[in-house]
Amino acid sequence: MRRLSWFNATSLTIGFAFLYLPMVILVIYSFNESKLVTVWAGFSTKWYGELFRNEAFLDAAWVTLRVALISSTLATVLGTAAAYVLVRGGKFFGKTLFSGMIYAPLVMPDVILGLSLLLLFIAVGLDRGMLTIILAHTTFSMCYVAVVVSSRLVSFDRSLEEAALDLGCTAWDAFRSVTLPIIAPAVISGWLLGFTLSLDDLVIASFASGPSSTTLPIKIFSAVRLGVSPEINALSSILIGFVTIGVITFSITTKRAVVRRRREENAT
Amino acid sequence: MKRAALILLPYSWLIALFLVPFLIVIKISLSDIALAIPPYTPNLDLSAGWQGIKDFVSQLDFDNFKFLTTDDLYWKAYLSSLKIASISTFAALCVAYPLAYGMARAPDEWRPTLMMLVILPFWSSFLIRVYSWKAILANEGLLNQLLIAIRVIDEPLQILNTPTAVYIGIVYTYLPFMVLPLYSALEKLDASLLEAAEDLGCTRFQAFWLVTFPLSRNGIIAGCFLVFIPVMGEFVIPALLGGSQTLMIGKVLWEEFFSNRDWPVASAVAVILLLLLVIPIVLFQRNEEKQREAEG
Amino acid sequence: MAETKPIPQEGTFAPWTDPQAVPLIRFKNVTKRFGAFTAIDDLTLDIYPQEFFALLGPSGCGKTTMMRMLAGFETPSEGTIEIDGRDMAHVPPNQRAVNMMFQSYALFPHLSVYDNIAFGLKRSDMPKAEIPDRVQEMLRLTRLEQFAKRKPHQISGGQRQRVALARSLAKAPALLLLDEPLGALDKKLREETQFELMDIQEKTGTTFVIVTHDQEEAMTVASRVAVMDAGRIVQVDTPPAIYETPNTVYVADFIGDVNLIEGTATATGEYAYDVSFAAGADPIHVTECEADIADGSHVTFAIRPEKILVTREQPDDRANAVEGTIIDIGYLGNLSTYHVELPGGQMVKATMTNSSRISRRDYSWEDKVWLSFRASAGVVLTE
Numbered sequence: 012m013r014r015l016s017w018f019n020a021t022s023l024t025i026g027f028a029f030l031y032l033p034m035v036i037l038v039i040y041s042f043n044e045s046k047l048v049t050v051w052a053g054f055s056t057k058w059y060g061e062l063f064r065n066e067a068f069l070d071a072a073w074v075t076l077r078v079a080l081i082s083s084t085l086a087t088v089l090g091t092a093a094a095y096v097l098v099r100g101g102k103f104f105g106k107t108l109f110s111g112m113i114y115a116p117l118v119m120p121d122v123i124l125g126l127s128l129l130l131l132f133i134a135v136g137l138d139r140g141m142l143t144i145i146l147a148h149t150t151f152s153m154c155y156v157a158v159v160v161s162s163r164l165v166s167f168d169r170s171l172e173e174a175a176l177d178l179g180c181t182a183w184d185a186f187r188s189v190t191l192p193i194i195a196p197a198v199i200s201g202w203l204l205g206f207t208l209s210l211d212d213l214v215i216a217s218f219a220s221g222p223s224s225t226t227l228p229i230k231i232f233s234a235v236r237l238g239v240s241p242e243i244n245a246l247s248s249i250l251i252g253f254v255t256i257g258v259i260t261f262s263i264t265t266k267r268a269v270v271r272r273r274r275e276e277n278a279t
Numbered sequence: 280m281k282r283a284a285l286i287l288l289p290y291s292w293l294i295a296l297f298l299v300p301f302l303i304v305i306k307i308s309l310s311d312i313a314l315a316i317p318p319y320t321p322n323l324d325l326s327a328g329w330q331g332i333k334d335f336v337s338q339l340d341f342d343n344f345k346f347l348t349t350d351d352l353y354w355k356a357y358l359s360s361l362k363i364a365s366i367s368t369f370a371a372l373c374v375a376y377p378l379a380y381g382m383a384r385a386p387d388e389w390r391p392t393l394m395m396l397v398i399l400p401f402w403s404s405f406l407i408r409v410y411s412w413k414a415i416l417a418n419e420g421l422l423n424q425l426l427i428a429i430r431v432i433d434e435p436l437q438i439l440n441t442p443t444a445v446y447i448g449i450v451y452t453y454l455p456f457m458v459l460p461l462y463s464a465l466e467k468l469d470a471s472l473l474e475a476a477e478d479l480g481c482t483r484f485q486a487f488w489l490v491t492f493p494l495s496r497n498g499i500i501a502g503c504f505l506v507f508i509p510v511m512g513e514f515v516i517p518a519l520l521g522g523s524q525t526l527m528i529g530k531v532l533w534e535e536f537f538s539n540r541d542w543p544v545a546s547a548v549a550v551i552l553l554l555l556l557v558i559p560i561v562l563f564q565r566n567e568e569k570q571r572e573a574e575g
Numbered sequence: 576m577a578e579t580k581p582i583p584q585e586g587t588f589a590p591w592t593d594p595q596a597v598p599l600i601r602f603k604n605v606t607k608r609f610g611a612f613t614a615i616d617d618l619t620l621d622i623y624p625q626e627f628f629a630l631l632g633p634s635g636c637g638k639t640t641m642m643r644m645l646a647g648f649e650t651p652s653e654g655t656i657e658i659d660g661r662d663m664a665h666v667p668p669n670q671r672a673v674n675m676m677f678q679s680y681a682l683f684p685h686l687s688v689y690d691n692i693a694f695g696l697k698r699s700d701m702p703k704a705e706i707p708d709r710v711q712e713m714l715r716l717t718r719l720e721q722f723a724k725r726k727p728h729q730i731s732g733g734q735r736q737r738v739a740l741a742r743s744l745a746k747a748p749a750l751l752l753l754d755e756p757l758g759a760l761d762k763k764l765r766e767e768t769q770f771e772l773m774d775i776q777e778k779t780g781t782t783f784v785i786v787t788h789d790q791e792e793a794m795t796v797a798s799r800v801a802v803m804d805a806g807r808i809v810q811v812d813t814p815p816a817i818y819e820t821p822n823t824v825y826v827a828d829f830i831g832d833v834n835l836i837e838g839t840a841t842a843t844g845e846y847a848y849d850v851s852f853a854a855g856a857d858p859i860h861v862t863e864c865e866a867d868i869a870d871g872s873h874v875t876f877a878i879r880p881e882k883i884l885v886t887r888e889q890p891d892d893r894a895n896a897v898e899g900t901i902i903d904i905g906y907l908g909n910l911s912t913y914h915v916e917l918p919g920g921q922m923v924k925a926t927m928t929n930s931s932r933i934s935r936r937d938y939s940w941e942d943k944v945w946l947s948f949r950a951s952a953g954v955v956l957t958e
Binding site (some may be wrong): 311469471474475476477478479480481482485489490493494496573 | 633
């Protein structure tokens, strides 16, 4: 029933314009004919063509994708275990230290995390490459997964698990057949979060990568440090497109699921 | 047994890849630079047994930290980070509050969409979002073109490569972190409280100032910490938008490490940065706990 | 047994019977629409100073909308609302001598009990020095002296209710609006608080308008009750009149327990009718009926269960008596309700007080009993 006042309508318009205009401009200028990004010289898709002929970018993209897939999957397993231990594990030795180590990476500046991991890899003599980036990304992604999953675990009714145990499940059975399906949305969002964080990360990857393996953000960073380039605009537009489609699909499917569940609940 | 395995797996991972590296940083910050590989000394020599450890400990010192106080570059970088983080946090609050307020007052059926619109940029690349401002803020960029076209200025303003560009970049990229806690605080606000205030003689503005604002305090605090803490260690934004004249501690650390290859000093800078952040982090945690208690 | 209409007497508070009395609130042909939905439909109503007026009805009947229009949170789509002779159309809520006690209490969670009560005073033209005295007075009135420094979440539900009352009374409004004021309290506390409310209303002399869906609450506290349905007022009267002489089936059914027997009316004299409800059964004899009913029209006879006497033998001193079979007995402690089936299949409820202990039960299931009532015990309703 409520309608927006002019004040609220204005602040929403200005706020969202601020959030979206720079990206819209970036996408528009990726179709610019001119090499100069600030002067419009007609519509062209030539920078997309250039981009797909640039093997350095393609290689970096492939490395990044593999790193993100592997590290986010590892992080999801470790993070879900960590969340379960934190919320349901009862007391154990060093629990405070454990929860501290889960939360600290979330607030610690990337430069410090990256530096410390690099020093570790050097100390143990591990050659820097894809493996070290995966290790680094898994470490901070698992903390995000753990926080997302544990907030879901905290809010769900413990008696559901107890009912499963009461009906003859072993602890593992109860986790697999009751707990996991209920926390599944959180586990999936945790994975997605880890995946995008890994795709996005520049600072930690810069510390953890070696000359043999460069990720896309590192490549982009070294290119844009010098100035604006239409090729990067094209690459950015592709990434923005992927994310937009992904997030919208995800939110529509979850919304559908919620609506369906509500309808089923109403029907009974 | 299974429980032990479940605990041990994430626990040992975090010890190996978070705690141990962090201890190494502290250790190296107490070591001396050396022209060697790795470029610092001493190295822990366990083959020498107890004597080796003793020798190792006796060679550690606080010289790097003393060095940080002698060169005013570091002081300036810390202070400048503090200043940039404070100003941009406040600026982000000023931009985010009307937006969050508008969202909380929007019709119910719009709100999930508005929420998604705020979160969406958060999922797309941070680097790209910072980069997108480069073309806008440059001397021949779109903002200057626009300002000249509408005759506000005659010649282009130097915005890129100044602290102003850094402020804009920070407010832009960290805005969702500020909007979300504000929105969740404002959305919870019972509309009948505002009606009660009006009923008791307040004007709309008084009702906002006496009821809405104090009741969104927790959201304001949470949002400010969520912006302030990561901005203190920010590297990408000053590196891309700030130019050479913007000093921030994250950038100094990066350059110490990659350009000067002075690992002990870089580690000392990291330790100090973390010590500076401990206070706001602890305050933030306490605020969150208090809020959780109040709600629980 | 039941008086049919309250007769105005000297010294009784009944300004609505006095043509000289000036109403405090006048609704004149007020209509309120929300989009296509009509919440209030052409409503006219007067409320007098010092009344305790109840708006009673099921949820969605428009009672809350009426209250919100009085407070100034909604404006009528058509018609006018006058308070103290002044058209309120363009007066915002913060400039009305009207205060509201919210259903959720709407206590400011960041302010103490004291500051909540002082909130309105600080925004009035009351000199700063007098505010503490006024707050103390309100704390005393609502027995909250020792809780002044607490925050709303540190006190009980009943105390919160009293803070909300104190806050809305602090500015000494000409009119106090109470939106389901006791809805959040449990039954025992609610009953106590009802009397407290009446007491405070009497002490302060403020006009109270209360919105409630609880008919017992309305009957207990109010000087007059307006029963609402779908945006219209069906009946406005004193609680006894509403109960004993409802003007429609809706009101009879909404207030208390009632037997509704449909039948055909035949006039038998002045204010007297016979209602035949089943073939072969004796018609019900009714007297003191004020409605003017054409012979043969379809009517509903309404009678309260406690007006029906249950006996084993046929009584000879009652105008109406009919034999039936007990189908069910509901034992409520102080009362028992008998569900009796009449020969035509009509079910009738009759309530008897349990004046003796249960050890010797008078009636049991399947027993044949006589139901009897006086000719003036029920009413004939045409709509």
